[in-house]
Amino acid sequence: MCVTCGCSDGAEPTLTNLATGETTSLADPTAEHTHTLPNGQTLTHRHGPPDNASHAHNHDHGHDHGHDHDHNHPHSPNDPPHSHPDSQLPTPDSRLPHSLHTLELNVLAKNDLIAAQNRGWFEGRDVLALNLVSSPGAGKTTLLTQTLNDLKDRLSFAVIEGDQATLHDAERIRATGCGVVQVNTGTGCHLEAEMVRRGVQTLQPPAHSVLMIENVGNLVCPALFDLGERAKVAILSVTEGDDKPLKYPHMFRASQIMLLNKIDLLPYVSFDVDRCIAYARQVNPDIQVFPLSATSGEGLDHWYAWLLDQVNTLK
Amino acid sequence: MHELSITQTIIDTVIEAAQGASVRRITLEIGELSAILPDSIQFCFDACIPNTPLAGAELDIKTIPGRGRCRTCGHEMPLDMPYGICDQCDSLAIDIVAGQGLVILSMETVPCA
Numbered sequence: 003m004c005v006t007c008g009c010s011d012g013a014e015p016t017l018t019n020l021a022t023g024e025t026t027s028l029a030d031p032t033a034e035h036t037h038t039l040p041n042g043q044t045l046t047h048r049h050g051p052p053d054n055a056s057h058a059h060n061h062d063h064g065h066d067h068g069h070d071h072d073h074n075h076p077h078s079p080n081d082p083p084h085s086h087p088d089s090q091l092p093t094p095d096s097r098l099p100h101s102l103h104t105l106e107l108n109v110l111a112k113n114d115l116i117a118a119q120n121r122g123w124f125e126g127r128d129v130l131a132l133n134l135v136s137s138p139g140a141g142k143t144t145l146l147t148q149t150l151n152d153l154k155d156r157l158s159f160a161v162i163e164g165d166q167a168t169l170h171d172a173e174r175i176r177a178t179g180c181g182v183v184q185v186n187t188g189t190g191c192h193l194e195a196e197m198v199r200r201g202v203q204t205l206q207p208p209a210h211s212v213l214m215i216e217n218v219g220n221l222v223c224p225a226l227f228d229l230g231e232r233a234k235v236a237i238l239s240v241t242e243g244d245d246k247p248l249k250y251p252h253m254f255r256a257s258q259i260m261l262l263n264k265i266d267l268l269p270y271v272s273f274d275v276d277r278c279i280a281y282a283r284q285v286n287p288d289i290q291v292f293p294l295s296a297t298s299g300e301g302l303d304h305w306y307a308w309l310l311d312q313v314n315t316l317k
Numbered sequence: 318m319h320e321l322s323i324t325q326t327i328i329d330t331v332i333e334a335a336q337g338a339s340v341r342r343i344t345l346e347i348g349e350l351s352a353i354l355p356d357s358i359q360f361c362f363d364a365c366i367p368n369t370p371l372a373g374a375e376l377d378i379k380t381i382p383g384r385g386r387c388r389t390c391g392h393e394m395p396l397d398m399p400y401g402i403c404d405q406c407d408s409l410a411i412d413i414v415a416g417q418g419l420v421i422l423s424m425e426t427v428p429c430a
C-alpha cells in the first residue's frame with residue numbers, strides 16, 4: 003500500500019460492479035499521481051516495478067565522488083556480534099555529508115485517515131457499516147445471504163464483498179437482489195480503507211441503509227486495518243477450535259460482537275460453547291456473543307434484533 | 318501475510334521522504350502487541366529493497382513492550398498479549414496504553430550532492 007495514496011503495490015486489487023459487470027483496477031501500476039509532502043513540496047510518482055527514474059531527483063549528478071557511497075557489509079549468521087556506529091560517533095563514515103532525519107511516521111496513518119473519512123461519510127448519511135471477519139469456511143457468506151433474505155423487507159442493504167480472486171460470493175449476494183460490488187485483493191489478505199472508499203463510490207449506498215463489508219477470510223490481517231466501520235463482527239463456527247479467541251486475540255479484541263455459527267452441528271463436534279465464550283470475554287470483556295445457525299435459523303432472531311437496534315440508534 | 322504490504326508502505330514512505338538522497342539506515346519502532354512480526358518485516362525488507370533507491374540500506378528495529386492500564390482501578394502493568402488481568406483488582410477490562418504502534422522513527426541519508 004502506498005502510504006501517500008493508499009493504493010496497494012503488487013497485490014493488483016480490482017473492483018467489480020456486479021450490476022454492470024465492469025471491473026476496474028484499484029492500483030494502476032502505470033498511473034502517475036502527485037502528492038504534497040508535509041513540507042509543502044509536491045512529488046509525482048508511480049507504482050509498479052522499482053524505477054529510480056520515476057522519483058524526482060532535482061540535483062546535478064555530474065559531481066565527482068571521491069568516496070564510495072556503499073557503507074554496508076553483508077551479514078551472515080556466522081558473523082561475530084558487532085555494532086553499527088551511530089552517526090554521532092567519529093567514524094570514517096561520519097566525515098561524509100550525511101544526516102539523521104527524524105520522521106516519526108505512523109505506517110498505518112494513511113489507511114486510518116481514509117477510514118476516518120469513510121466513517122464520516124457513513125455517519126453523515128446514517129449508514130450502518132459493519133465489517134464481517136472470520137476464518138475461511140466459517141459460513142460468513144451463507145449467514146450474510148440469509149440475513150439479507152430475512153431482513154430485506156425491513157432494511158435496505160448494500161454489500162462490499164472482499165475476496166482474493168473469485169466473484170462466487172458476490173454472485174450469491176446478487177441473487178438476493180441486493181446491490182453488491184466485489185473487491186478482489188489479489189495477493190492481499192485483507193481489505194484496506196481505500197478499497198472500501200472506492201467500493202462505496204460505486205455502490206452509493208442510500209441513506210439509512212446497512213453496508214455489509216465481507217472481509218477476506220483471515221483472522222489476523224483484517225484486525226489491523228480500520229475500514230471506517232461502526233463495528234467488526236467476528237464469525238466463528240463450532241467446527242473450528244473453541245480456543246480461537248485466544249489464538250487470534252487481536253481480532254476478537256477488535257470485534258464488538260461474535261456470531262457463533264453452525265450450532266446445529268454441536269452434537270457432532272467437540273466444541274465447548276461456554277468455554278469459547280469465556281475465552282472471548284477474557285480477550286474482550288465487552289464482546290457480545292450470539293450463538294446461531296444460518297442454516298437451521300436457530301438464534302438468528304438475536305442477531306437480527308441487534309442489527310435493527312444498531313440501525314435505530316443512527317436515526 | 319500483512320507484513321509484505323506494510324513493508325512496501327514503509328519503503329514507499331522512506332523513498333518519498335528521502336527526496337532522492339541515498340538512504341543508509343532506517344529505524345523502525347514495532348510494538349510487541351501490534352500483531353506485526355519484526356522478523357517478517359526484516360525478511361520482506363531485505364527481499365524488497367534491491368533495485369530500489371533503498372538498495373543496501375540497513376533496517377534497525379526497536380521493539381516496544383506492551384503496557385496496559387486497568388479501567389477499573391487505574392493500575393498500569395506490562396502486557397505480553399493484547400489482553401490481560403489486572404494484578405491489583407483482577408479486572409479483565411484493560412486498556413492497552415503502549416506496544417501497539419508501528420512507527421518509522423528516523424532515516425539516515427547520504428546526500429548525493
Ligand SMILES: [Zn+2]
Nearest residue numbers: 387390403406
Ligand atoms: Zn485493576
